[in-house]
Amino acid sequence: MGGTLLSLVLTMLGLLLVTFIIGRVMPIDPVLKVVGDRATQAQYDAAYQAMGLDQPLYVQFARYLGDVLTGDFGRSISTGQPVVNDILRVFPATFELATLGTLIGVFVGVPLGVIAAARRGGIVDQVARVVALVGYSMPIFWLGLMGLLLFYGILGWVGGPGRQGIIYDGMVPTVTGLILVDSLIAGDWAAFKDAFSHIILPASLLGYYSLAYISRMTRSFMLEQLSAEYITTARVKGLSERAVIWRHAFRNISIPLVTVIALSFGSLLEGSVLTEIIFSWPGLGQYITKALLSGDMNAVLGGTVVIGTCFVALNLLSDILYRFLDPRSK
Numbered sequence: 620m621g622g623t624l625l626s627l628v629l630t631m632l633g634l635l636l637v638t639f640i641i642g643r644v645m646p647i648d649p650v651l652k653v654v655g656d657r658a659t660q661a662q663y664d665a666a667y668q669a670m671g672l673d674q675p676l677y678v679q680f681a682r683y684l685g686d687v688l689t690g691d692f693g694r695s696i697s698t699g700q701p702v703v704n705d706i707l708r709v710f711p712a713t714f715e716l717a718t719l720g721t722l723i724g725v726f727v728g729v730p731l732g733v734i735a736a737a738r739r740g741g742i743v744d745q746v747a748r749v750v751a752l753v754g755y756s757m758p759i760f761w762l763g764l765m766g767l768l769l770f771y772g773i774l775g776w777v778g779g780p781g782r783q784g785i786i787y788d789g790m791v792p793t794v795t796g797l798i799l800v801d802s803l804i805a806g807d808w809a810a811f812k813d814a815f816s817h818i819i820l821p822a823s824l825l826g827y828y829s830l831a832y833i834s835r836m837t838r839s840f841m842l843e844q845l846s847a848e849y850i851t852t853a854r855v856k857g858l859s860e861r862a863v864i865w866r867h868a869f870r871n872i873s874i875p876l877v878t879v880i881a882l883s884f885g886s887l888l889e890g891s892v893l894t895e896i897i898f899s900w901p902g903l904g905q906y907i908t909k910a911l912l913s914g915d916m917n918a919v920l921g922g923t924v925v926i927g928t929c930f931v932a933l934n935l936l937s938d939i940l941y942r943f944l945d946p947r948s949k
Contacts, residue, residue: 732837754831
């Protein structure tokens, strides 16, 4: 466990070093973003010193490291608020969207991958391959636009862009920041239905990409297990095919599958930028994109650190679950 913690610390230091370097090499002058392009040279120099940019790089990095460890990402130029407050406001939307997308990917992708491996070469296997191929090939922005056109514009089955309709916007008290959970806590079923109608299409889109990856990896893991000698022995003993597949083979792939699901969830957290833009979803991806376009580097670096931290945390969690599910790894 000590080695895992050391690796975690080194990874976080590497992440912070990379974000610090990005902030220094970007062709954006942070001083001008603060004082404006009409400031005098004296005002520019004063702000330059106040921001510590006249110090050596190692001193700037130490200061940056200390600020981040205390949760201080600076103040956003775009919103005028501390970046940490902005992240706390927008991150729950991304987390809720990615979580629902991952659940769709798991509950559809895992059974699809298992059945495809058990019936290799059959219709289900061919369908799984096509689903995975399309999922990897289709641009997400195109699927998003087509989904809005069909299910919202033509059929009217789902809500439009945004997290809620105008009528319910701001009506649900914020408790967790997760609109579905908060509407349930408030007992407002109309708001829950409205929020669900808005989230189901972007979540399904992300879920489709997730299940394409999860189903392919599940199929690969299952094919490896189904060709093992212990599976042949179990069949010779007269066990049913259902017991062989789910009780024996699937149990052994559950360990590497945990890592696959964790990585898929992390990918949806950081890879939902285009989805959030297309669906006007007020999440972290859209926040970082707007900050980058406006040259708000404090917000960009803060969001980048949060996403990187999520990846590190998910890797640590999968490692812990790996040790729990397989005592031999201890």
